[in-house]
Structure formats: C-alpha cells, structure tokens
Amino acid sequence: MQLRHKALSVHLLTASGAVLSMLAMLAAANAEWSLMFLWLVVAFVVDGIDGPLARRYEVKRNWPAYDGQLMDLIIDYLTYVFIPAFALFQSGLLAGWTGWFAIIVIVFGSVVYFADTRMKTRDNSFAGFPGCWNMVVLVLFATQPAWEAILLIVSVLTIAMFTNIKFIHPVRTERWRAVSLPVAVAWVVFAGWAAWLDFDAPALVVGGLIAASIWLLVAGAAQQLIPPRRG
Secondary structure (H helix, E strand, O other): OOHHHHHHHHHHHHHHHHHHHHHHHHHHHOOOHHHHHHHHHHHHHHHHHHHHHHHHOOHHHHOOOOOHHHHHHHHHHHHHHHHHHHHHHHOOOOOOHHHHHHHHHHHHHHHHHHOOOOOEOOOOOEEOOOOOHHHHHHHHHHHOOOHHHHHHHHHHHHHHOOOOOEEOOOOOOOOOHHHHHHHHHHHHHHHHHHHHOOOOOOHHHHHHHHHHHHHHHHHHHHHHHOOOOOO
C-alpha cells in the first residue's frame, strides 16, 4: 500500500468515529445506556490510535485534501460531549433544574473550549479540563453518587475548562507516559467491563475505574506542582 493510501486510511479510521457516535446516539435514544457507553468506549479507542497513525503517515502531507483535525474535533464533540450530556440528562441522574443546568453548561462550555486556540500546551497536554465528559459520565453511571455530588462535579469541571490547570494527554504527554498510558488502557478495560455488566460491576472494577480516573484527572496538575528533574 502506498504511503498516500495509508494516510487516506487514517482519515477514514477517524471518520468511522461518526458512525460510532450514531450507534451510541441510537442506543441512548432507546435508553440502552450500557450499549451506548460500549460504543463510546470503542470511539475512545479509535480516537486514541488515529492520532499516532496520522503523525506516522504524515496525513497533512500525504493526503491534504481532508482536514483530519477538523474531522476529529467534530467527532470528539459528539462522542465526548453531546451524547454523554444527553445521557446524563435523559437517564435521570440529574432531575429537574439540575439536569437542565448540567446539559447547558456542558454543551455550551465545551463548544467554547473546543474552539479555543490555546487549549494545547507546549508538552501536548491540555490547558484546562479537555471536555472528556464521556469519561466523567461513565464513571457517574458506574458509581451512582448523590445528585448533589454530580452537580458539584459538573460545575467544578466546567469551571476547570477555563483555567490554566494542566490535564495530560495519556498518549502525547511524554512526562510520566510510562505510567499514564497503561493507566489509560486500564481505564478503557474497566470502563468496557462496567458497561458490559450493565454497571452492576464488582467492587474491583469500580475501584479500578475510579483510581484510573483520578490519575488521569490530577496527573497534569501534579506535573505543574512537581518540576521535572534536570538531567
């Protein structure tokens, strides 16, 4: 296969996320939350591997007709923000005004954040919470906390999008990647496991999901507080 055809294949892999988002949305419309999250987990995996492949096959040079970054942002907004926000509202985890508040701040704040040209840091991390609501809402489904806790989490993370707090990219952030990348893989395993069991997962799975989520959430801030060693 020629290099340009490999580059095209990467674009098509990215585009497959649109199909996965539609499958997730159809499941959500039927209140099949476990199936919805399984599709979102698959989309999360695709999003994790298409970037390294795009850089490897230099898609901007070898198939410049398609804008892979624009395609990725469109799909990310669907799978990371729009569908999880719908699930949070429609599932009843937040009822009444709290549900309306959550979906409004999530979808509005996230679209503004996604358009912010300052969202990436020099070390390929994110400046502010990167709108990974698919991960947040999945953990909320798995743990079923009180509505007050959910509302607090949504509010704090929405505000965090517009701060200078760093959040790592488990693949692209080089510092501590030897830990962060396996933790991200573990998160995917635990998340898929919990969804497969219709969120009636054993404590080990839920505990692993929470632990992995905490690491991915705070590792960037910890890097800001702990200066790197100078070799």
